[in-house]
Every structure is written in C-alpha cells, then in structure tokens.
Amino acid sequence: MAHIVIPPIRRLLARWGVHPDARKYPAAGLASLDAGLPPQLVVSLSQQAGAPARPVVRVGDHVLRGALLAEASGAVSAPLHAPTSGTVIAIGDAPMAHPSGLPGAAITLRPDGLDQWGERIGHPYPITLSPEEIAGRVSAAGIVGMGGAAFPSALKLSLGKRSNIDTVILNGSECEPYLSCDDRLMQECAADIIEGARLILRATGATRLLVGIEDNKPEAINAMKIAAHPYPEVSVIRMPSRYPMGSERQLIHTLTGIEPPAGGRSADVGVVAHNVGTALAVYRALRHGEPLTERLVTVAGGAVTSPRNLRVRIGTPLSWLFAQCGGLRSVPARLVVGGPMMGVGVSDVDIPVGKGTSGVLALTPAEVGEREPAACIRCGSCVTACPVGLMPLEMAARINANELGKAEDIGLGDCLTCGACGFVCPSRIPLVQYFAHARGELRARDRDRQRLERVRQLTEARAERIERAAREKAEMHARRKAERAAAAEAQARAKEKAETEENPA
Amino acid sequence: MNDVVHASPHALARRTSSQIMGLVMLALLPATLAGFWHFGWPAFCLWLVCIVACVLCEAICLQWSGRRVLPVLSDGSAALTGWLLALSLPPWAPWWLAVLGSAFAIVLAKQVFGGLGCNVFNPAMVGRTILLVSFPVQMTQWVSPLLLSQGTDLAQAISIGLSGAVPDAYTSASLLGHVKTELGRGIGLADAMQGVLPAGAWLGGRAGSLGETSSLLILLGGGFLVLKRVIGLRIPLGFMAGLCLPAAIAHALAPDAFLPPLAHLLSGGAMLGAFFIATDYVTSPSAPFGQWIFAVGAGLLTWLIRTWGGYPEGVGFAVLLMNAATPLLDMWARPRIFGRSLGGKALPARRARESVR
Numbered sequence: 001m002a003h004i005v006i007p008p009i010r011r012l013l014a015r016w017g018v019h020p021d022a023r024k025y026p027a028a029g030l031a032s033l034d035a036g037l038p039p040q041l042v043v044s045l046s047q048q049a050g051a052p053a054r055p056v057v058r059v060g061d062h063v064l065r066g067a068l069l070a071e072a073s074g075a076v077s078a079p080l081h082a083p084t085s086g087t088v089i090a091i092g093d094a095p096m097a098h099p100s101g102l103p104g105a106a107i108t109l110r111p112d113g114l115d116q117w118g119e120r121i122g123h124p125y126p127i128t129l130s131p132e133e134i135a136g137r138v139s140a141a142g143i144v145g146m147g148g149a150a151f152p153s154a155l156k157l158s159l160g161k162r163s164n165i166d167t168v169i170l171n172g173s174e175c176e177p178y179l180s181c182d183d184r185l186m187q188e189c190a191a192d193i194i195e196g197a198r199l200i201l202r203a204t205g206a207t208r209l210l211v212g213i214e215d216n217k218p219e220a221i222n223a224m225k226i227a228a229h230p231y232p233e234v235s236v237i238r239m240p241s242r243y244p245m246g247s248e249r250q251l252i253h254t255l256t257g258i259e260p261p262a263g264g265r266s267a268d269v270g271v272v273a274h275n276v277g278t279a280l281a282v283y284r285a286l287r288h289g290e291p292l293t294e295r296l297v298t299v300a301g302g303a304v305t306s307p308r309n310l311r312v313r314i315g316t317p318l319s320w321l322f323a324q325c326g327g328l329r330s331v332p333a334r335l336v337v338g339g340p341m342m343g344v345g346v347s348d349v350d351i352p353v354g355k356g357t358s359g360v361l362a363l364t365p366a367e368v369g370e371r372e373p374a375a376c377i378r379c380g381s382c383v384t385a386c387p388v389g390l391m392p393l394e395m396a397a398r399i400n401a402n403e404l405g406k407a408e409d410i411g412l413g414d415c416l417t418c419g420a421c422g423f424v425c426p427s428r429i430p431l432v433q434y435f436a437h438a439r440g441e442l443r444a445r446d447r448d449r450q451r452l453e454r455v456r457q458l459t460e461a462r463a464e465r466i467e468r469a470a471r472e473k474a475e476m477h478a479r480r481k482a483e484r485a486a487a488a489e490a491q492a493r494a495k496e497k498a499e500t501e502e503n504p505a
Numbered sequence: 506m507n508d509v510v511h512a513s514p515h516a517l518a519r520r521t522s523s524q525i526m527g528l529v530m531l532a533l534l535p536a537t538l539a540g541f542w543h544f545g546w547p548a549f550c551l552w553l554v555c556i557v558a559c560v561l562c563e564a565i566c567l568q569w570s571g572r573r574v575l576p577v578l579s580d581g582s583a584a585l586t587g588w589l590l591a592l593s594l595p596p597w598a599p600w601w602l603a604v605l606g607s608a609f610a611i612v613l614a615k616q617v618f619g620g621l622g623c624n625v626f627n628p629a630m631v632g633r634t635i636l637l638v639s640f641p642v643q644m645t646q647w648v649s650p651l652l653l654s655q656g657t658d659l660a661q662a663i664s665i666g667l668s669g670a671v672p673d674a675y676t677s678a679s680l681l682g683h684v685k686t687e688l689g690r691g692i693g694l695a696d697a698m699q700g701v702l703p704a705g706a707w708l709g710g711r712a713g714s715l716g717e718t719s720s721l722l723i724l725l726g727g728g729f730l731v732l733k734r735v736i737g738l739r740i741p742l743g744f745m746a747g748l749c750l751p752a753a754i755a756h757a758l759a760p761d762a763f764l765p766p767l768a769h770l771l772s773g774g775a776m777l778g779a780f781f782i783a784t785d786y787v788t789s790p791s792a793p794f795g796q797w798i799f800a801v802g803a804g805l806l807t808w809l810i811r812t813w814g815g816y817p818e819g820v821g822f823a824v825l826l827m828n829a830a831t832p833l834l835d836m837w838a839r840p841r842i843f844g845r846s847l848g849g850k851a852l853p854a855r856r857a858r859e860s861v862r
Binding site: 016020021166253260262268334340341344363367368371372375376379380387388389390393394411417419422423425430432436 | 519524576844
C-alpha cells in the first residue's frame with residue numbers, strides 16, 4: 001500500500017464547505033442487522049439514473065431471488081432483479097421518493113418466505129476476467145452508483161478505454177450527517193470492498209486506486225488500510241471531514257490536486273470515482289454471481305427509537321425499516337430519503353428503498369430547525385460555504401427579480417445543489433429551492449425555444465418548398481413555351497425552305 | 506405529518522440573524538459601558554433615546570408599508586443601528602439631535618431602500634453624517650471625560666439632554682479636531698500634541714464620541730466577533746492597513762506635519778469603524794477580494810479626509826463612499842468558480858499522472 005497524505009497547503013487553501021453536526025452515532029457504532037422480509041416489496045422501475053427499466057415478468061409469475069424482473073432500456077439504464085423469491089402481484093404506479101411527490105411505475109412482489117436464490121454463476125478468480133467481461137457482468141447485475149446518484153456503474157467502467165482513465169477513486173467520505181452505512185460497510189467488509197475496487201481498476205485499465213475516507217471514521221480507515229496492505233496500487237487517504245467532501249469534483253481535487261474543468265466530466269482528467277458500496281456490489285456480482293438485490297441503509301434521526309444500519313432488500317417500504325428499529329418515538333417533523341443535506345423530503349412511509357437509498361431519516365422539529373425565511377442580511381456565509389465559489393446570495397437576488405439569465409451568467413449552472421449555502425444561512429432562505437426552481441425554469445424555456453426554433457425551421461422549409469415548386473412550375477412553363485416557340489419557328493423555317501425548294505428561281 | 510414536501514437541506518446551522526445582531530451588541534457592550542462611565546448619565550440617556558427612536562421609526566415604517574411589525578422588529582437590526590448611531594454622537598448631544606439622526610438612519614437610509622438587507626449605505630453613518638453636515642456646532646461639542654461618580658446625576662443629565670447646553674467647564678476638544686486646528690494655525694505637530702492625551706486615553710479617558718474613545722475595549726469586542734466568526738478579519742485588517750500605511754509613510758517623511766499611524770488608529774472612530782461600521786454585512790461586499798478592496802479603500806479615504814479634508818474626522822464619509830462602490834465590487838470581484846478560470850472559462854483538462862510526476 002502506497003502511503004499518501006493530502007498536502008497541508010491543499011488543506012489550507014481549500015476553504016469551502018460547512019461542518020454540520022455529524023450525528024452519526026449511535027448508528028455508526030452498532031453492527032449492521034438484517035432487516036428481514038417485509039410482507040411486500042415494491043421495486044421501482046426508475047430507481048437508476050437514465051431510462052426506466054422495461055418489465056419482463058407478468059402479474060402472477062413466480063420468481064426466485066436474483067431473477068430478472070425488468071431489463072435495461074436504452075443506453076443509460078440498468079436491469080432489476082427479484083430481491084427475494086415470491087410472486088409478482090402488481091405492475092403499476094406506487095408511491096416513490098421523488099421531489100415531485102408523484103407516484104412512479106413499479107413491480108410489486110409478495111415474498112413466499114423461502115428466500116430461495118435462483119442460479120448464481122460466480123467466478124472463483126474474477127480478477128482474471130477481461131475488462132469487457134467485468135463490465136458486462138456488472139451491467140447484467142444491475143449495479144448502479146450506491147452513493148445516491150444511482151448512475152449505472154458499467155457505463156463508468158467502460159469509459160476507461162475511451163478516456164484513458166489512470167486513477168480510480170473509491171469514495172468513502174460519507175460527508176452527509178447521520179449516514180453511516182458506508183462507514184459500517186468499510187468496517188465490516190473491507191476486504192471485499194478492496195477486491196471489488198481492484199476489479200473496477202482492472203475494468204477501467206487504471207493503475208492506481210485512491211480510497212478517500214473522512215477523518216471522522218478512524219475505524220473504517222484502519223480496516224481499509226489493513227485490507228489494502230497487500231496491494232501496492234491501492235492507497236487509503238485520510239481526508240478532512242467537511243461537507244460536501246463526497247462531491248465527485250471536490251473529492252478529486254482533495255485527493256489528487258487536479259481541478260476538473262467546469263462543464264466536463266471527471267473522466268476528462270483521467271479519474272473516475274465509485275462509491276464503496278458499489279465496489280462491494282461489484283465484488284459480490286463477480287465472485288458470487290449475485291445481482292444487486294440488497295443494500296445497507298442507515299435508519300436514523302431523533303424520532304427513531306434505536307437508530308441502526310440495516311441490510312435491506314431493494315423495495316422494502318420505509319415503515320418496515322422504522323419497525324425494525326423499534327418504531328418511531330415521536331411524530332417526525334420530516335421524513336427524508338437520503339442524507340439531510342441533499343436527501344428528498346417525503347410524506348409517505350410506504351415509499352420503497354431503492355438502489356441509491358443510503359439513508360432513511362425521521363427528523364424531529366428541533367433537528368430540522370425549520371423557521372420562516374427572513375430578509376437576506378448579506379452576511380456572506382453562503383459565499384464562504386459554497387464549494388464551487390459561487391455567490392448564492394447574488395444568484396438568489398437575481399432569481400428573486402426574475403432575472404434568470406443573469407443568475408446563469410454568474411454561475412447558476414455550476415451549482416451542485418449541495419445545500420451548504422442553505423444550511424448556513426442565518427435568515428433561513430431556501431437557497432437550494434431557488435436554484436432548483438431557476439434551473440427548471442431555464443430548462444423549460446430552453447425546450448420552448450428549441451420547439452419554436454423547430455417550428456420556425458419547418459415553416460421556413462415549407463415556404464421554401466412552396467416557392468421552389470412555384471418557381472419550378474414557372475420555369476417549366478417558360479421552357480415549354482420556349483420549346484413550343486422554337487418548334488413553331490423550326491416548322492415555319494422548314495416550311496419556308498420547302499417552299500423555296502419547290503419554287504427555285 | 507403534513508403533506509408538504511420540503512426541499513433540502515433538512516438540517517440548518519443554529520445561528521440566526523437575530524443571534525448575530527445580539528452578538529454584535531454584546532461585543533459593543535464593554536466600549537459602551539466605558540462611555541457611560543466616562544461621560545456620565547447624559548451619555549446613557551442619549552444611548553437610550555437613539556435606540557428607542559430607531560425602533561419606533563422602524564415600527565412606524567413597517568406598519569405604514571403594510572408589513573408585519575413584530576417579527577421584523579425582533580431581528581434587532583433597528584436597535585443595533587440606534588446603538589451604533591449613539592456611539593458615534595457626541596456624548597452630551599441634545600435629545601432632538603439623537604431623534605433626528607435616528608429618523609434619518611432608519612427612514613431615509615434603510616426603509617426607503619426597502620428595509621433590512623436592501624440599503625446601500627450604512628444607516629448609522631448616514632444618520633451621523635447628515636447631522637454632522639447640518640448641525641456642525643452641536644456635533645463637535647465634546648466633553649472632557651468625567652467619571653460617573655464625580656460627574657452628573659440623572660436629573661442634571663436630563664436637563665443637559667433636553668437643552669443641549671453643555672456647561673463650559675466640561676467642554677474639550679478631540680485629538681483630531683485639536684490637531685487640525687493647531688496645524689491650521691501653523692503650529693507644529695510636536696507642540697500641538699503636548700498634553701492632549703492624558704494617561705489611560707486608550708481606555709476612553711479622552712474627548713470624543715460616546716463609544717469611540719476606548720479603543721482597546723472596541724478592539725476587545727471586535728476580537729470577540731472575529732472569534733465567534735461573526736465578522737472576518739479581512740475588513741478590519743484591510744481598514745487598518747489602508748489607514749496606517751499611508752499615515753506611516755507620510756509621518757516618516759514629515760513627522761511635524763502628519764500624525765503617526767498609531768495616533769490615527771487609536772483616535773476618532775477608526776477602531777469603531779474598522780470592527781463595527783465597515784463590517785456591516787449589508788453595505789460591504791460579500792466576496793473576499795471585494796472585501797479587501799472595500800476595506801483598504803475605506804481606510805485610505807479616512808486618512809485622506811483626516812489629513813486634507815475640511816473635517817477633522819473622516820471614517821463616516823469614507824465608509825459611505827465605499828458603500829457606494831459595494832454593488833460594483835460585488836459584481837466585479839466575484840470569487841473564482843471551481844473548475845473555471847477567473848474569466849469564467851472552463852479550465853483545461855489536466856491529467857493525473859502528469860501532476861504526480
């Protein structure tokens with residue numbers, strides 16, 4: 001294991017970010033438990049980034065665990081597998097964790113209680129597989145980014161050849177408060193995570209693996225260092241604890257010193273980042289042939305009786321998770337899927353866990369600290385907090401004045417919506433909401449503009465076509481006329497000639 | 506559980522706007538108490554009148570513009586404006602001067618622009634400056650510091666506050682005013698400085714505005730604000746540098762005509778300006794580079810006005826002038842966006858291995 005330390009100067013110069021109360025305990029200190037099987041599992045068809053999956057089962061079908069429920073549709077998508085053995089009882093709309101609060105399409109499964117695996121084809125030495133084979137198996141196992149973005153992982157693996165990736169970053173920062181599922185995972189399955197990460201390394205063709213872990217997780221750092229010890233290409237790096245350290249671009253900058261260009265992808269600088277949970281899923285899929293059907297979820301918040309990390313089948317409803325943690329001890333002010341900084345607030349406890357669900361929080365009013373927004377006092381806390389170097393207060397002022405274009409000019413497009421600005425705002429201004437609204441509005445305007453442009457193009461093309469037809473018609477007329485005239489003239493000349501021949505002299 | 510879906514983040518830092526105002530008031534307390542101690546009951550009455558007048562003006566404006574009065578008043582910004590205004594007035598100023606200044610500060614400088622967060626100019630400084638320009642006699646009537654015990658009682662204080670008549674026995678001159686007059690008369694600085702500053706001057710034992718005289722206590726309060734992360738170091742340091750550097754150069758070149766930097770720093774409203782006036786969130790830039798320019802500019806202007814201007818003190822004018830530049834600084838001196846050059850173009854893609862080698 002190569003020993004790498006973040007240079008102090010880089011630590012000193014990076015002055016972005018906030019330090020929210022971590023509140024990771026008691027969940028972080030307790031071994032993870034199996035959540036068991038709920039009475040029914042709701043597997044959302046669009047729990048991955050990109051296109052929704054296309055169902056391949058019918059209502060009434062009996063499936064074994066790991067059986068394909070839905071296949072990937074389109075270039076960016078991922079297949080879904082049965083989280084346990086049971087019967088498909090419905091395919092249709094179900095409540096989902098989406099900011100809009102609207103339901104989404106899902107496959108509902110009633111477990112038969114046997115939890116019987118279907119056929120699993122693993123490989124005793126998956127590291128000997130070819131990069132294409134690894135990417136193919138990862139794709140077939142339905143693995144997506146498990147840090148929350150849920151981007152299909154196989155696509156990031158096959159980037160390697162095109163973009164010449166030289167560094168893989170394993171993201172163990174887990175900078176969101178409350179969440180400790182990655183922390184537990186690194187403590188409990190460090191060796192498997194490192195194996196999975198080495199498979200990712202092989203698939204991308206990169207030559208070094210940097211594991212970044214925030215310094216508030218010393219046990220995880222130790223476990224990962226021990227697991228990484230035999231491999232010279234792997235380095236476990238201690239990072240300062242700061243939100244949003246887990247953001248891909250900030251992570252790359254902290255670990256490598258490279259600042260990925262705005263608007264580009266991390267692959268442009270030869271780096272690709274994966275979550276530790278993803279690495280574990282990759283290992284399980286290749287070594288044991290298990291598709292992604294369960295994940296570790298942190299159940300926490302002041303309203304939860306005994307917060308814990310649970311091994312949860314994809315599709316388990318939130319209410320089941322709370323029940324496994326001793327239930328709720330008070331009425332929560334807010335239910336959140338994900339972390340408190342970027343998670344989605346939900347209002348329904350029947351919402352199912354997805355592949356990207358890292359945490360489920362039931363927060364008390366005191367934790368949420370909700371207050372009515374007051375006037376901006378221009379204190380500049382948001383400017384200091386912004387990891388991207390934006391001026392959130394100025395952007396909000398422009399958006400308030402409905403000058404969205406001007407907000408875009410000063411960097412609205414670079415916003416990560418990490419929520420650091422809204423977190424520190426002493427006036428409680430919902431800055432992230434402003435930015436999300438403005439971006440949505442700009443996208444809508446862009447679509448409208450494109451549609452108008454298309455209509456204009458079509459209209460112009462039609463006008464041109466009509467004009468061309470008219471012109472061609474006129475030209476043809478003219479040509480015909482000319483031909484007729486020429487023919488008549490030739491006839492007249494011939495006649496004249498004939499007459500002169502008939503009457504010589 | 507309600508059905509409203511909330512936007513992230515679902516956690517908030519604990520500090521609120523009114524807490525910030527409260528911390529600033531707490532930081533002002535030592536210097537204010539020292540002012541009361543040195544200038545007696547009239548100073549306390551003036552402070553009270555300013556705060557009450559500011560809060561009342563704010564309440565009337567809010568009521569008038571049809572906004573909710575109590576939630577906005579409770580943010581404490583009006584009271585803080587009154588407090589700062591009181592600290593910048595002569596300690597024995599008459600009551601009507603205080604009320605007039607408060608009205609200018611709250612109505613003209615703050616509410617006309619749209620209330621908290623919308624004003625371009627520092628309200629307290631607008632109040633003080635209008636008074637200074639309109640009532641130069643009352644605004645430069647300094648009293649020599651007296652300890653509370655040997656000074657005035659409350660009844661006497663009220664009569665002074667009502668009439669504005671300062672008994673001649675108590676009047677005195679501030680250091681800057683004295684030096685300006687003496688230099689104007691052609692007397693060298695060394696002679697002019699003789700006997701102006703008694704021992705303990707930096708703890709407030711000298712003539713000047715209510716809250717500006719005890720420079721060290723202001724520094725203490727400012728340090729508290731910096732430690733509490735209410736203000737940054739950029740504006741205070743920049744202000745002091747902008748004031749002291751030219752003063753040091755000028756003093757080194759002509760010691761008899763220019764005050765030394767320490768005298769500049771510790772007299773007049775310089776410390777109060779550096780830590781409490783120029784650092785006003787609303788009217789100062791919010792990005793680092795802009796803050797430096799703002800602060801150095803304010804310090805430099807203070808020195809220029811003190812040295813060559815018609816008024817002996819220039820902190821108020823300097824801060825107001827730089828306030829006018831703040832919107833421009835905020836637009837022009839924005840921080841660099843991550844992954845972009847200063848001009849806003851995307852950075853070139855640098856490879857990892859190249860940087861390692």
